[in-house]
Amino acid sequence: MALTRQQIAKRVSQELKDGYYVNLGIGIPTLVVDYVPDDMAVMFQSENGLMGMGPFPTEAELDPDLINAGKQTVTCVTGASIFSSAESFAMIRGGHIDLTVLGAFEVDVMGNIASWMIPGKLIKGMGGAMDLVAGARNIIVTLTHADKHGNSKLLQSCSLPLTGVGCVKKVVTDLAYLEIADGRFYLRERAPGVSVEEILEKTAGEVVVAGDVPEMDL
Amino acid sequence: MSGFNKVVSTYEQAMAGLQDDMTIIAGGFGICGVQQGLIEQIKKSGVKGLTIASNNCGLEGYGLGILLENQQIKKMISSYVGENALFEKQLMDGVLEVELTPQGTLAEKMRAGGAGIPAFYTATGYGTVIAEGKETREFDGRHYVLEEALQGDFALVRAWKADTFGNLMYHRTQRNFNPMAATAGKITVVEVDEIVAPGDLDPDEIHTPGVYVDRVIQTTHEKRIEFRTVRESQA
Numbered sequence: 001m002a003l004t005r006q007q008i009a010k011r012v013s014q015e016l017k018d019g020y021y022v023n024l025g026i027g028i029p030t031l032v033v034d035y036v037p038d039d040m041a042v043m044f045q046s047e048n049g050l051m052g053m054g055p056f057p058t059e060a061e062l063d064p065d066l067i068n069a070g071k072q073t074v075t076c077v078t079g080a081s082i083f084s085s086a087e088s089f090a091m092i093r094g095g096h097i098d099l100t101v102l103g104a105f106e107v108d109v110m111g112n113i114a115s116w117m118i119p120g121k122l123i124k125g126m127g128g129a130m131d132l133v134a135g136a137r138n139i140i141v142t143l144t145h146a147d148k149h150g151n152s153k154l155l156q157s158c159s160l161p162l163t164g165v166g167c168v169k170k171v172v173t174d175l176a177y178l179e180i181a182d183g184r185f186y187l188r189e190r191a192p193g194v195s196v197e198e199i200l201e202k203t204a205g206e207v208v209v210a211g212d213v214p215e216m217d218l
Numbered sequence: 219m220s221g222f223n224k225v226v227s228t229y230e231q232a233m234a235g236l237q238d239d240m241t242i243i244a245g246g247f248g249i250c251g252v253q254q255g256l257i258e259q260i261k262k263s264g265v266k267g268l269t270i271a272s273n274n275c276g277l278e279g280y281g282l283g284i285l286l287e288n289q290q291i292k293k294m295i296s297s298y299v300g301e302n303a304l305f306e307k308q309l310m311d312g313v314l315e316v317e318l319t320p321q322g323t324l325a326e327k328m329r330a331g332g333a334g335i336p337a338f339y340t341a342t343g344y345g346t347v348i349a350e351g352k353e354t355r356e357f358d359g360r361h362y363v364l365e366e367a368l369q370g371d372f373a374l375v376r377a378w379k380a381d382t383f384g385n386l387m388y389h390r391t392q393r394n395f396n397p398m399a400a401t402a403g404k405i406t407v408v409e410v411d412e413i414v415a416p417g418d419l420d421p422d423e424i425h426t427p428g429v430y431v432d433r434v435i436q437t438t439h440e441k442r443i444e445f446r447t448v449r450e451s452q453a
Contacts, residue, residue, distance in 0.1 A: 047322075048248075049391050049394050050390075056448050057447075058451035059448055062446070064250065065250060065441065066390040067247070067443075071249075071250070073443055073445070074447070082393060084394065084398060085321065085322075085324075085394045086326060086328070086329045089325050089326065093322055093340065093341070093342065123318075124298065125296065125299040126318065126321075126348075127298040128297065128320070128321035129320075130342050130346065130348065131322030131323065131340075134340070134344065135341065135342070161347050162346045164344075
């Protein structure tokens with residue numbers, strides 16, 4: 001069975017470590033917040049200028065001046081800090097964020113990512129994604145393995161305008177966990193009940209399957 | 219002895235000198251930390267052909283969105299178009315010129331503009347359309363793009379507290395682009411919740427020193443929320 005959005009987030013959460021500073025993109029990455037292991041302390045950065053983003057506020061706590069990068073009202077956790085956008089991106093660009101998780105339209109075997117524009121159809125802008133992929137040491141991309149017509153999003157070469165080049169090393173899809181190295185995808189884990197054959201069929205870029213591919217432990 | 223008194227009492231005074239085809243640097247992220255009173259004054263003044271550098275362009279009926287509706291903007295320099303359908307439509311139709319700029323690069327362009335740095339290298343955008351036509355250079359085996367600084371005829375800033383000398387404190391994530399915008403305008407205008415006497419703000423706690431600020435006005439506008447997300451309070 002293909003993973004749900006929540007299960008993708010849960011698999012991503014296994015990459016967290018105690019003491020990590022983490023930036024989560026909009027969409028599936030946001031759900032990772034719900035799967036931080038109880039014995040682990042993690043701080044979430046919101047690139048509009050908050051380190052230590054907490055849950056949504058109660059009615060009593062609601063503050064129009066306290067929002068996340070998705071423009072939702074949030075709270076600060078104990079030990080949070082607030083700073084300007086320039087400082088926020090100094091943290092990102094300077095490599096001070098331990099893990100970045102973001103969504104994408106496409107990734108390819110060279111670690112390139114396309115996530116911000118579909119020519120003629122959709123222009124939302126890149127927001128902070130180009131800065132994040134250029135600056136983060138450790139990037140996980142989440143996306144569905146193929147679109148609803150079955151077209152692979154894991155390609156030999158991205159077809160859409162790029163967000164960044166040679167920056168993605170880990171990909172979690174609804175079917176698999178893959179790593180990118182030496183111009184190839186390496187299939188490391190498969191979603192429970194999903195066959196290696198199905199994953200290969202839905203991966204357009206070159207994939208290496210080394211030995212038995214274990215099922216994800218969710 | 220009022221040489222440092224930056225306080226003005228009307229929005230007309232606050233935006234005096236704004237003319238057609240000027241460039242404005244505006245703080246704000248989404249509609250958090252936007253200068254609603256100053257923006258409404260710009261709408262009222264009817265100036266046209268503006269170039270505005272701001273992360274977003276407000277919403278329909280709020281923030282910079284009202285200048286978009288009134289066709290007073292010639293060009294936007296922004297990182298994110300989403301959430302404003304008119305922005306996206308004017309961009310797709312080619313009515314509005316838009317220089318899409320990565321968010322961190324935009325912040326740094328403002329910071330550099332205010333700090334006397336004409337340009338800087340960043341890895342952001344290397345190998346993408348953002349780097350097209352720009353100088354690139356390799357440092358220590360990594361590729362970087364040369365990005366030029368931004369300066370404005372006016373800078374619009376939203377803050378929490380100001381003293382009459384224009385020293386500022388921001389509240390929560392209202393800060394966002396406002397401190398950089400404050401440094402990057404020939405005339406920097408600040409809209410605040412509260413104006414206090416010099417000495418009422420602790421010098422250690424001032425976020426933007428008054429040296430950058432030219433005019434301060436106390437706001438008459440309520441803040442809005444773009445996405446109101448709440449959880450149940452525990453009984």
